[in-house]
Amino acid sequence: MMVALLLMSSCYDLDRYPFDRPNANNFFQTKEHADQAMMGVYSTMQYEAVFGMHFGIDCLGGIAMGYDNASYQSIQRGTYDVKNSYGANKFKYLYEGIARANIVLQNLHRCQMDEKLIERYKGEAKFLRALYYFSLLDFFGAVPVYDESVIVEKDYGNMLEPRTPADKVRTFILKDLDDAIEALSGEEWADSQKGRATAEAAMALKGKVLLFNKQYKEAAVCFENVVKSGKHALYPDYAGLFKPGGDESSEMVFAIQNMGGVGKDVGMPLTFYMGSRAAFGSDWNNVMAATSFVDSYEWKDGRPFDWEEVIPGFTTSDEIKNKTFRATLSQDKTKVKTYPEARRNY
Incomplete structure (x- = not known):
């Protein structure tokens, strides 16, 4: 009797979607859903491993030092491997952004929206996908390419594509950007939508992709088209670019948006x-x-910078070197440490 009761109760299908929140069955029906999904693609840019910590790459060269972060110390020493969190997280989160863009491209047709608006949103998604793939290409070189034909929930177990050659990755990126330029051309976003992709942003990114591939003439054409649009120009106040409001200057083609803090x-x-x-x-x-x-950095007239022109003796005066060496506060920051007379020449 107990066995029969258990069998009867186990026949009820409990694998059901929640009815009080968005799910795969009821999402992608309205413009609001499309906007929410699109903001998810944009929000990937907020991950510090995507763009926020890019200054750490300078540890690969001779212009920065790895501070107390072990990931950067290993980069600086040249001992980093696949376990390095900076590289691993960059790879992970850029592909997360790509997956989100693919989901948008797969499902926009389900939303009750004007067809022209759907194409505009597709252009946005392709611009962002191109941006993420370009960052992967720039950092890792050849990487696997997955487009909207891949359904993650169905193909997850088979997503073991080998690296796509760098040239083919670049071709894929440029195709996405051409599609984005076409879809976004002539379109204007309302002030409340500041920060969303534009045709000029896609054109500028295309120029950068070509520039990095040493296709200088083709890149120049793209940048000239951005200038000819009349929407962007070099900002006369260079320092102003780094002050509040600088993200709204004429020089800013595309900027990650933040609410403050x-x-x-x-x-x-x-x-x-x-x-x-x-x-x-x-x-x-x-x-x-x-x-x-x-x-x-150089002087304004192009001459190499030299500290001697700013502080005579800065690099040659032993007196200045000694003062700099001994200008060290004590641990409690109440007095300057003194040095034994015998060590003054060391």
């Missing part, structure tokens, strides 16, 4: 990493440009 959700963590406590109250305040990086 230094939080990692909708804020701008880069200000936390690179800023000062005087400005934000709490910061790492230990990420500084290497001297070699500062010295690489």
Whole structure:
């Protein structure tokens, strides 16, 4: 009797979707759903491993040092491998953005929207997908390519594609950007939609992809088209680009949007990493440009920069070197440490 009761109760199908929240059956029906899904594609840019921590790549060269983050220390030493969190997270989250773009492209046709608007949204999704693939290409070279023909929930177990050659990845990116340019041309976003992709942003990114591939003439044509659009121009106040409101300058073609603050959700963590406590109250305040990086800048007239022109004797005066060496506060920051007379020449 007990066995029969158990068999009868187990026949009821409990594998059902929740009815009080969006699910695969009731989502992608309205414009609001399309907007929500599209914002998910954009939000991938907020991950610090995608763009927010890109300054750490400088550890590969000679213009930065890996501070207390082990990932950057291993990059600096040349001992990093596939377990390095910076590289692993970059790979992971860029593909997350690509997967989100693919889902949008797969399902936009289900939404009750004007056909022209659907094409516009497809252009956005392809621009963002191209942006994420370009970042992968720039960082890793050849990478697997998955487009909207891949249904993750069905093909997950078989998503073991080998690396696609870099040239083919680049061709895929350029095709996405051409589609985005066509879909977004002549379209204008309302002020409330600031930060969404435009034809000019797609054209500029296409130029950058070509530039990185040393296709200089083709890249120049793309950049000239951006200028000819009349929507963008070099900003006369260079310092103003880095001040509040700089993201709305004529020079800004595409910018990641933030609501303010230094939080990692909708804020701008880069200000936390690179800023000062005087400005934000709490910061790492230990990420500084290497001297070699500062010295690489030129004077306005193109001459190589030389500290000797700013502070005579800066690099040659033993007196200045000694003062700099001994200008060290004690641990409690109440007095300057003294040095034994016998060690003054060391």
